[in-house]
Amino acid sequence: xxxxxxxxxxxxxxxxxxxxxxxxxxxxxxxxxxxxxxxxxxxxxxxxxxxxxxxxxxxxxxxxxxxxxxxxxxxxxxxxxxxxxxxxxxxxxxxxxxxxxxxxxxxxxxxxxxxxxxxxxxxxxxxxxxxxxxxxxxxxxxxxxxxxxxxxxxxxxxxxxxxxxxxxxxxxxxxxxxxxxxxxxxxxxxxxxxxxxxxxxxxxxxxxxxxxxxxxxxxxxxxxxxxxxxxx
Numbered sequence: 001x002x003x004x005x006x007x008x009x010x011x012x013x014x015x016x017x018x019x020x021x022x023x024x025x026x027x028x029x030x031x032x033x034x035x036x037x038x039x040x041x042x043x044x045x046x047x048x049x050x051x052x053x054x055x056x057x058x059x060x061x062x063x064x065x066x067x068x069x070x071x072x073x074x075x076x077x078x079x080x081x082x083x084x085x086x087x088x089x090x091x092x093x094x095x096x097x098x099x100x101x102x103x104x105x106x107x108x109x110x111x112x113x114x115x116x117x118x119x120x121x122x123x124x125x126x127x128x129x130x131x132x133x134x135x136x137x138x139x140x141x142x143x144x145x146x147x148x149x150x151x152x153x154x155x156x157x158x159x160x161x162x163x164x165x166x167x168x169x170x171x172x173x174x175x176x177x178x179x180x181x182x183x184x185x186x187x188x189x190x191x192x193x194x195x196x197x198x199x200x201x202x203x204x205x206x207x208x209x210x211x212x213x214x215x216x217x218x219x220x221x222x223x224x225x226x227x228x229x230x231x232x
Contacts, residue, residue, distance in 0.1 A: 001046055002046070002196065003046045003064045004066050004068075008051055011052070011090050012049070021206040022202040024040075025043055055183075056074060056077050059079070065192055065196065069181060070179070082186055083184075084182060084183075085207070087179060088180075088207060091177070092159040095156065095173065095174050095175060096114075099168055099170075114151055115145035116142065116155035136150065147168075
């Protein structure tokens, strides 16, 4: 039996749909269920439904053989796991945002205060630019921090940008782009090599049509950008 850790929330339905396209019957599994463990003996798997931030921990320490989690979580935690697949769904970006009109205003006499749930990513990003920052760790409602004067900027996950706009915030810089990733415990890859390699192969095959479509879209965007640059 393989044990697979899935992230609660936005990623779970896309993850389950991917397993279905790969030919694995996951009937009865739902992101709305209160159950945390789903045994599926017909396909030789047990699914754990856990918080996104806990998925890399379960996989790294062997509580699960594999899992699905956002790249943003992996970047923040620096987990020692094998990352064989970009799953292409759950696309968003980790961005720096500030109140409208204050995006380029830096403090000269003190550190810039930044509210975020990504302290490691934030610290790395600004250290690489030689900017001194004071990081305020928050777990939710990050957008409120600049509004009430708690922070000068925020670093948060952005999908459409509508929440930022609702609080008069604008993106100043994009730190990184994030999509869902399939991760594997390194020891499990040796001890359960055949079933894990077969799972990876089938998931990759299920991803190919979408990956091809998105790849063409990115190529078209790049070509359009090059044409604009040439005309300029």
